[in-house]
Amino acid sequence: MKLNSLNIKEANEGLKKKSFSSVELTKACLDQIRKLEGKLNAFVTVTENEALEQAQEADKLISAGQDLPLLGIPIAIKDNFSTLGIKTTASSIVLDDYIPPYNATVVAKLKAAGMVLLGKTNMDAWAHGSSTETSDYGSTKNPWNIKYLPGGSSGGSAASVAADEVIAAIGSETAGSIRQPASWCGVVGLKPTYGRVSRYGVIAMGSSLDSPGPITKTVEDSALILEVLAGVDENDATTSPLPVGNYSQKLSKNIKELKIGISEEYFIDGIDKEVKEMVEGALKKFEKFGAKIENLKLFDPKYAIDVYTIIQRSEVSSNLARYDGIRYGNGRDYFKDEAKRRIMFGTYALSSGYYDQYYNKAQKVRTVIIDDFKKAFEKVDVIIAPTSPSLALPVGATKDSAMFGEIADVLVEPSSIAGLAGINIPIGFSKSGLPIGMQIIGPQFSEELVLSVAYEYEKLTQVEKWRGLKPNL
Amino acid sequence: MKIDVSHIAKLANLPLSKTEKTKFEKQLGETFEYVEGLNEVETKNVEPKSQVTGLENITRDDTAKPSLSQDDALSNTKSKHNGFFKVKAIFEE
Numbered sequence: 001m002k003l004n005s006l007n008i009k010e011a012n013e014g015l016k017k018k019s020f021s022s023v024e025l026t027k028a029c030l031d032q033i034r035k036l037e038g039k040l041n042a043f044v045t046v047t048e049n050e051a052l053e054q055a056q057e058a059d060k061l062i063s064a065g066q067d068l069p070l071l072g073i074p075i076a077i078k079d080n081f082s083t084l085g086i087k088t089t090a091s092s093i094v095l096d097d098y099i100p101p102y103n104a105t106v107v108a109k110l111k112a113a114g115m116v117l118l119g120k121t122n123m124d125a126w127a128h129g130s131s132t133e134t135s136d137y138g139s140t141k142n143p144w145n146i147k148y149l150p151g152g153s154s155g156g157s158a159a160s161v162a163a164d165e166v167i168a169a170i171g172s173e174t175a176g177s178i179r180q181p182a183s184w185c186g187v188v189g190l191k192p193t194y195g196r197v198s199r200y201g202v203i204a205m206g207s208s209l210d211s212p213g214p215i216t217k218t219v220e221d222s223a224l225i226l227e228v229l230a231g232v233d234e235n236d237a238t239t240s241p242l243p244v245g246n247y248s249q250k251l252s253k254n255i256k257e258l259k260i261g262i263s264e265e266y267f268i269d270g271i272d273k274e275v276k277e278m279v280e281g282a283l284k285k286f287e288k289f290g291a292k293i294e295n296l297k298l299f300d301p302k303y304a305i306d307v308y309t310i311i312q313r314s315e316v317s318s319n320l321a322r323y324d325g326i327r328y329g330n331g332r333d334y335f336k337d338e339a340k341r342r343i344m345f346g347t348y349a350l351s352s353g354y355y356d357q358y359y360n361k362a363q364k365v366r367t368v369i370i371d372d373f374k375k376a377f378e379k380v381d382v383i384i385a386p387t388s389p390s391l392a393l394p395v396g397a398t399k400d401s402a403m404f405g406e407i408a409d410v411l412v413e414p415s416s417i418a419g420l421a422g423i424n425i426p427i428g429f430s431k432s433g434l435p436i437g438m439q440i441i442g443p444q445f446s447e448e449l450v451l452s453v454a455y456e457y458e459k460l461t462q463v464e465k466w467r468g469l470k471p472n473l
Numbered sequence: 474m475k476i477d478v479s480h481i482a483k484l485a486n487l488p489l490s491k492t493e494k495t496k497f498e499k500q501l502g503e504t505f506e507y508v509e510g511l512n513e514v515e516t517k518n519v520e521p522k523s524q525v526t527g528l529e530n531i532t533r534d535d536t537a538k539p540s541l542s543q544d545d546a547l548s549n550t551k552s553k554h555n556g557f558f559k560v561k562a563i564f565e566e
Binding site for chain 2: 097098099101102194195208234237238240302303305306307309310317321324325326327328329332333335340341343344345347348351358360361362363364365366367368370418419444
């Protein structure tokens with residue numbers, strides 16, 4: 001077994017037993033990155049020297065008997081998290097030479113937990129997209145077939161995990177940006193409740209939606225990272241004072257007591273046949289294990305596209321107003337088409353005379369969506385649906401399609417708008433060899449439940465043959 | 474739907490070429506037409522929600538703490554003068 005293909009739990013055990021060192025583990029990841037980056041382009045920046053120094057430091061601490069949750073574990077972080085002294089671009093040349101003078105809270109917490117930072121991963125520029133094709137540094141490719149896209153915006157993070165370039169990675173989701181690339185790349189992606197994880201130091205996109213979270217090889221790893229990331233932060237007033245759970249210790253749920261909601265609105269027209277059948281198959285397995293499936297009629301997710309388009313672009317126009325090239329970065333003439341479109345849409349939607357028609361209307365329908373989920377969760381524990389209506393799409397599919405991302409994310413947008421917790425887990429592969437994912441959505445702050453249901457599914461289907469598959473690169 | 478792209482670009486402080494204006498006018502019009510679907514949703518007695526946390530009046534103690542040094546704050550600028558950011562003149566004499 002190659003060290004870079006380990007998950008966090010396995011790597012932690014090996015490091016503790018001194019079966020290998022953090023330097024060896026880090027080198028194995030760096031070798032894989034060197035071997036594959038020409039094909040995948042999952043990284044904007046690889047921090048090789050810093051990583052090896054941090055790994056040496058971690059080895060010393062391990063020898064001294066230090067016990068930290070991520071001590072010596074190589075992790076990659078999406079390039080929209082500010083990293084002290086390390087270039088942070090959000091995959092836009094506006095920030096081509098920007099070196100943050102501080103760490104995002106997420107980065108500071110991971111460092112305090114002992115992480116080795118391997119580098120910064122590629123994404124859609126400013127996180128505007130669902131493919132990485134809007135990155136100013138070229139798109140990332142899907143490790144399962146490099147003629148296909150990894151999804152986005154956290155596409156580099158998802159691809160790096162799927163290709164074993166890293167042990168785990170961090171992404172951020174505004175609506176779909178963790179779950180959808182995790183689905184297309186066949187990995188676990190958790191979008192925590194809005195306010196569970198601090199946004200401080202994350203290059204802002206849609207401020208009322210942005211939720212950082214882990215992208216990992218297993219559900220258990222996801223729980224472990226959430227434990228490190230979650231919690232109140234005085235630098236982000238939207239973070240919740242609710243106590244953080246021992247997510248990794250409490251991973252179990254009696255499936256026989258579980259009520260799963262499904263809604264035909266989420267098996268939309270035009271959904272890929274294999275995706276639909278595989279999610280239905282997964283639900284049958286849940287039923288076989290004793291769960292109750294209840295049919296719901298959820299508010300049509302097509303309206304979530306409109307709500308999301310208006311709210312997100314309005315918030316984008318405000319957030320990107322600060323990039324004027326005076327204090328850092330390049331001037332506004334460096335923005336590319338997608339950012340310009342979103343800034344202008346938002347500017348118009350917020351401009352005098354149009355506010356009520358667009359932004360205020362969207363905020364009202366947001367209330368309708370929130371209430372709809374509240375009602376649903378009175379009847380069921382979790383809702384299960386496909387994560388993406390399609391398999392990974394071929395490279396080039398999104399060019400010049402102004403609404404591509406929103407339509408690709410139709411099934412994840414409603415839960416993001418309501419600020420709910422959701423997770424993508426892989427459930428198999430298409431005949432063409434591309435991964436298929438399913439999402440489990442729970443109420444706000446139900447991370448323990450959502451992770452537990454995902455964990456039980458992972459455990460109960462551990463014997464399925466596809467789980468042994470690795471990308472052939 | 475017709476959008477005055479030049480006016481919007483001015484508000485958003487985005488420099489646009491003539492070809493860009495034509496392209497964006499069409500694309501923005503299409504996107505606004507797309508979201509018109511929202512009018513099908515009845516919202517007469519619905520309050521708008523600007524945030525989902527339910528938190529209100531979150532404050533912190535008003536105490537001074539160490540912050541970025543002047544050098545750190547200026548470390549990324551391409552244009553500074555005597556320890557300040559140098560910007561283009563706003564008022565002409």
